[in-house]
Amino acid sequence: MQFVMQITFLLLLTYGLAEAGPPISKFNCTSWCGNVSIPYPFGIGPDCYLDKWFEVVCNGSGGSEKAFLTSIDMEVRQININSYFYSPTVEVLMPIISSKTCTSTRGTRSERRMNFTGSPFSVSEYINTFISVGCDNFATIADIVPTVFGCTSDCTPRMKVESSGLLRCSGFNCCESRNVPSDLQVFAVDFRSLNQSKGSVQLNESTEPCKYAFLVNKYWLDRSKTDPSSVNYWEYVPVVLDWRIFSWNSKSYELFNFLKDKRDVSCSSSKLIPTSGFYCECALGSKGNPYLDGGCEGNMYMWRKRKAQLKIAIIVICSSIGAMFLLIVTWLLYRVIKKRNKIKRKQKFFKRNGGLLLQQQLSSNANNVQKTKLFNSKELENATDRFNENRILGKGGQGTVYKGMLVDGNIVAIKKCNKVDEGNLEQFVNEIIILSQINHRNVVKLLGCCLETEVPLLVYEFIPNGTLFQYLHEKNEEFPLLTWNMRLRIATEIAGALSYLHSAASLPIYHRDIKSSNILLDDKYKAKVADFGTSRTVAIDQTHLTTLVYGTFGYLDPEYFQTSQFTDKSDVYSFGVVLIELLTGEKPVSSTRSQEGRNLSTYFIHSLKENHLFDILDTQVKEDSNKDEIMAIANLAKRCLHWNGKKRPTMIEIMIELEGVQKVSHVEPNFEELEYVRKEERGPWNDASISTSSSSKTGTSSSSEHQTSLEGAKRQHRIRTWRALRQCRIAHQCGQ
Template sequence: MHIQLLLITLIVVFAAYLGASSGQEVPACESSCGNVSITFPFGSGPGCYYSPDFLVTCNRSSGEPIPFFGTGNVVISNMSTSKSEMEIMAFVARDCYNTSGQAGGIRAWLRLRDFRVSTKNKFVAIGCDTQARVSGRRGNVSDGIGCISTCRRNSLIANGSCSGVGCCEASVPEGIRSYNITLRSFNNHRNIINFNPCSYGFFVEEGKFNFSTSNLRDFRSVEKMPMLLDWAIGDLTCDVASQNTSNFLCKGNSKCDQDYAGPGYRCNCVEGYEGNPYIENDCKNINECERGNHDCEHECIDTEGSYTCSCRKGYSGDGRRDGTGCTQDQSTLIKVVVGTSAAAILLLVFVTWLYFGLKRRKLVMLREKFFKQNGGLMLQQRISGDISSNDRAKVFTIEELKKATNNYDESRIIGKGGYGTVYKGILSDNRVVAIKKSKLADQTQAQIEQFINEVVILSQINHRNVVKLIGCCLETEVPLLVYEFIPNGTLSDHIHEKGNTLAITWDIRLRIATEAAEALSYLHSAASVPIIHRDVKPMNILLDDDYVAKVADFGASRLVPMDQIELATIVQGTLGYLDPEYLQTNQLTDKSDVYSFGVVLVELLTAKKALSFDRPEEERNLAMYFISSLKQGRLFHVLDQQLQLNEVPNEIIQVSRLAERCLRVRGDERPTMKEVAMELGGIMASMIQKHPWVQSSSNEDEAEHLLSKLNDDHFEHTNETNTNVNSSTFDSMNQHSILAISSGR
């Protein structure tokens, strides 16, 4: 049975060899694998490659297709038929020692037939107690190269230098078809194991590795390095191989490279042609005239494999800059002078007309420029199909907003944030608004997208506790947003500035926390597309005259696709409020907002800033200090003294426990914002039932509405600190795994 399978395999391989030897592309052959183009003599299926040495195996088991060299596990990163080169990811040899001097290592070797190690590579060894050697074969002759690298703790090791101190290198001789890298230690790294326990050896393409002193400790994670291989067809020279015309690949506009000394032969497209020289009739004519690759003074005329030049009327010559060029006739010169004078007069008249015309159009053109520069076209595309005509944000003109802000007078400034300045404005219909003017900076693409992101997100939000977007203006050099005006400042102003905390009592703080939680819950689970705010903090919670909370500043927010629970993003936010899990993994989830909101709850309880270097070291990070105090039973000592408490009410204990759950390091142990909002609503409803006088008359209807809502929903509240929290509001996302590539050593 095994003999039959072997015969079948040999027949298939032989048939593939014969089918591909003609140098013709087969329509069924794959042209690419991942980011690597596959073209003859390479191929990935029967009849697609010249010989088994040119087989490319495309592995699609791990998601993104990965091309492998032959049937082994050497990854191909690039290949070129014009240069007869292929770049692979070659394995790094490793020899490591522990404190007892015991070694453990990984070998690196490669066996080639029609391929050779390119002289464009360098052999590099890293280590402080290292003797590296490469045993190779050049045809039937054994050969070898190597180098020695030593150093001590006080050695002068220089970055970028591989002179033998910490790193050494050797040039690659021509024609190596196979190699085996071996590493040895003079003293088992015994005296230097604390900072250099390992030796490494590898081939790498010149210019793609720059030694750093840090490599002596942390190079262990590097398993492969880019390395170039040269290749040729067979073992016969051009003259011998061309005698067998049926198997000779250099045909049509392809010629055999006589400068290549072998073994084997290489094909090149003849001058004036380009393409794959190993495929008959694939070398196509280059149109030098269209590409500008010519030296014609006047007109270029393309010909097959070349081009010619012609002179304009009144001139003669070969038309080439490196030849006789184009010489002007005397009679033609007089005509040129007269024509030039007339043209100069006409040009003067035209320029004068153009100047005044451009001056009249300058304002219109400038506004169009700023509209495009500020992402107007991008904004139109993103919101055109998402907002109904009744809810569409108004587009204001420059004049309207200048008039509303008294030409952006400094006395109208009501706040400055990370992304711009906010002015108080009065529109023509007497509406009071807040106008956000983004910072100018360098007008980068990231800043434009940040601005458009905020417009799109706010356009999709309709909630009483989220600041309302009224419109925008794109005609100015910096983009502008127009919001509803929230008159009572930020929550940060009221809990951190002296004199303001007395006015914001505990019942007001609890209501603000509940309203902010409801807004975030809406963003996470009730909006048409879930939204993660990503910068929840008291500075971004505004208060109106009745202390109603309004969540604001969506410049850093992200829309979350419905089929994902997390997003891989660059970490963004404010220190002291950043989710530690997000900071470590770069994976943004709705639980990141929950952590930030937990810090806001602690600030409402303590009236202390989230991060302050003026406090003792153990108190600098408010969240950590609060959790520590809660565990030690010292809650009363960290509460805001302005609350004037003789003892800690049950409502504050419940909120403190809720804050502790929000601040847990693992996101899956935190509650969702919907659960946080419901729990705060339950605490507030319980407090109203026990102490109905805590609510002012202006909020009685709201309290009754909240109580009825809680009763309708059959809300059940628990004070258990170890509450099991359900997964995020969003659906599960696709899991991406990285398959380990085993060494073919």
């Protein structure tokens, strides 16, 4: 836009240069006073006029400037140096002449006399007219004997009737004479009554009516359509004066000799009272100021100049249009190339970030993958305010998580992953595939991803209340204390999610990085398992994964560390550490503990053996829970931390046991379960238990059989837990 404005200004400037006329005043002299042009030989300031007769003074400021001819002390309205038909002229304002008996709101006007004798100025013969207003009036111009020039006016009814069909100043109260004497330099008026003009006795001067007379530019009078009878309200009227250069001083003589031989200037001289003078004009077909060197532009000269200016204008315009066209084409090419490069860059990033591998996985029916939305980079940039630092929710080994809002108003968590190496493509795509398979209330839901950026972006449902780690280890007003019931429920929900991953998903999934910072809490403080970047799916008949050791120190399964074989029991070990965190409120690794107890699992096992468990419990846990529940959870955690993975419980067993602790501490079993206990005590397991046993051996049951076996196992475990607690209460060995 700025470029276009500059080109437009350049074109206007070129056009202005082409249309600009020749100079009218001398170099470095003022050419205007207000809206009055001041051409040479007139001028404002020293060395700007020919002689004192042509000196002009400009008075006033701020748009109210007025030009005055100092030699005759009159205000100038217009100066013309080329007339072609008449002499050059200057229009001035002359005062109204009135009889001595006239009064007005402006005061009494006495008779005035204008005298230009000896000046180069005279009243223009053809442009001005003489007008007189008054009753019983015979007005004549004085001092032009033997010539008598004037007019008569009367106010009798007869004169009104005779003049009713005529134009202005036809004799009734106003008269006009249009043939002003030539070379008039003195203007004065004699007022007489009509009776005096006939030789009657002169009337008393005090009884004479008021009379006015004035010279005026007849064309101005015609244009303005002014009624001369209202002259008593006027002060000045415009009058046109002819002028010549007649004072034969050195300057005027020099000027005449300079101009007389010029082909584009025509000069004439005539008899002007009392001396001879001259005036010049540009030759016919030319225009400009003939009194200046190069002031006239003739047809040929002007044509050549215009032609040269036109060439310059054409060159400038064509160059400007060409430059503009070139700029537009360059800009369009830049946009096209930029867009193409952007597409190529997105394709490059998509391929580098595992987009092709993801497409293969998504198109495979074997994965049973739900439809995952592919977001574009612009949408996610807008959602995070261009990944503003104020939107960061957290940072981890896998990347940085930002809070964002999509165009539909949904709040999401956008994970900006660390740069994915080609060797880790499979690991990254694995998280997308795994999360696409998972549909569980205690697992963070993946909404989609974006792979066309330099680093991959994953879009999750937004979990508002932070991580379990923050509530356990960063206690403040933002993260309030968790009660024992809340901790027990969170542990149960985590176990339920892991049980689903290990046993109920279409393919078993090992999380491989269970820790409190990967457990999120929603608005109702329900647990959500997150961060599946290192997770793996395994075949149903596969018992372990052999991989490079990966995990978080303090949660890492020692058996996996030694053998590099990751099993479902490795997740159990990590979950056991989370249970200890819930019990103790301690971090998995802490330098504030003794050398032997820096690792929380070692510290916990040692305290349990030494019967110091209640010394290391979190204050909130000791206040809210009873001894039986604490011991049940502590023993469960101990089993989860067993060095031999095969002796650790499964996640299903852990979930059932946690549910049992939750329920038994609040309600008694119903009569159906009591009846079931009696039957179980008398005989073998029912069909549900058989189904469970069979299912566990074959590992190939259908989803409906798995559900039946799971319910049976839960029921059996609740019964065993209820029986143990009943015996405990009978022996009076249980806590409150």
